[in-house]
Amino acid sequence: MQDFKGRVAIVTGAASGIGAALAERLSEEGANVVAVDRDSPDATVAKVTANGVQGMGAQVDVSSRASMEALAARVYERFGRADLLCNNAGVVLFSTLLDTTDQDWDWMLSVNVKGVINGVSAFVPRMIEQGGEPAHVVNTASGAGLIATGPLPTGAYAASKFAVVGYSESLRAELAPFGIGVSILCPGSVHTAILDTARYAGTATEWKPARAGSPTPTREHVRRMEPKDVANLVLTGIRENAPYILTHPEMKGALEVRLNAQLAACDTAARALGL
Numbered sequence: 001m002q003d004f005k006g007r008v009a010i011v012t013g014a015a016s017g018i019g020a021a022l023a024e025r026l027s028e029e030g031a032n033v034v035a036v037d038r039d040s041p042d043a044t045v046a047k048v049t050a051n052g053v054q055g056m057g058a059q060v061d062v063s064s065r066a067s068m069e070a071l072a073a074r075v076y077e078r079f080g081r082a083d084l085l086c087n088n089a090g091v092v093l094f095s096t097l098l099d100t101t102d103q104d105w106d107w108m109l110s111v112n113v114k115g116v117i118n119g120v121s122a123f124v125p126r127m128i129e130q131g132g133e134p135a136h137v138v139n140t141a142s143g144a145g146l147i148a149t150g151p152l153p154t155g156a157y158a159a160s161k162f163a164v165v166g167y168s169e170s171l172r173a174e175l176a177p178f179g180i181g182v183s184i185l186c187p188g189s190v191h192t193a194i195l196d197t198a199r200y201a202g203t204a205t206e207w208k209p210a211r212a213g214s215p216t217p218t219r220e221h222v223r224r225m226e227p228k229d230v231a232n233l234v235l236t237g238i239r240e241n242a243p244y245i246l247t248h249p250e251m252k253g254a255l256e257v258r259l260n261a262q263l264a265a266c267d268t269a270a271r272a273l274g275l
């Protein structure tokens, strides 16, 4: 997809942060935007329509399959199509894995993993059926979906985001024959409300930022990007049908360490098997 003018874009998690910036940026490029969030997306819709395109707000919980199905029906009733689906809504849990309760796991996986799956299941069959211009899906994972060994007690979050990466890599292969691109957004630290709305459990409560908008103690020196800069990278990634959209080239070293450990395991297996 090269041109966003007149396209219909659905963005989840659009009331805040990366989703709000993405919705606004897409509208600046002439796309009509459906802003979806569990909170009121009215402020985002107002910014979108101020750019002279159509905006539609939907207060929907992405973890509900039935609600996402109903949303897709409403979008197709109004616009007759969907060209770009950004499954971006997500939540963070600070908790050691052993402290993570069943309820916390359900919350984490239902929003971060099922939320993405629900968006795809509700919209993509209709996108395939509508045919015509190339369409695109962007699923928001995280740098934590590529490297799980950071200093923060966010193992359940990492597990959910690794799932998004695996799901999306498979989806990219499945949808290519239909002319639908899939990109996986893996942001590093971005200046949004996510740490303020995160859940903090057990001993991990000490990671709660002291003031709204401030980073956790270990992240004070991490480069925090602004959501609008992430939105620009996403638009470039869509235009290039990039499999991955990263925001922090600083991750390169850690990615190499992980890949090297896996390559070393191949060598170990080859030696052990005499291959």
Ligand SMILES: NC(=O)c1ccc[n+]([C@@H]2O[C@H](COP(=O)([O-])OP(=O)(O)OC[C@H]3O[C@@H](n4cnc5c(N)ncnc54)[C@H](O)[C@@H]3O)[C@@H](O)[C@H]2O)c1
Pocket: 012, 013, 014, 015, 016, 017, 018, 019, 036, 037, 038, 039, 060, 061, 062, 063, 088, 089, 090, 091, 092, 111, 115, 140, 141, 142, 143, 144, 186, 187, 188, 189, 190, 191, 192, 193, 194, 195, 197
């Ligand atoms: N901010 C970062 O540093 C960072 C880094 C890596 C990945 N991410 C990912 O980026 C995405 C956007 O996060 P953000 O940083 O903009 O956070 P944010 O908290 O500013 O925005 C997330 C939005 O998702 C919405 N949301 C949460 N649960 C929902 C649900 N069940 N149904 C519908 N909407 C729901 C929230 O209401 C909120 O408006 C998330 O998937 C997050 O995991 C963020």
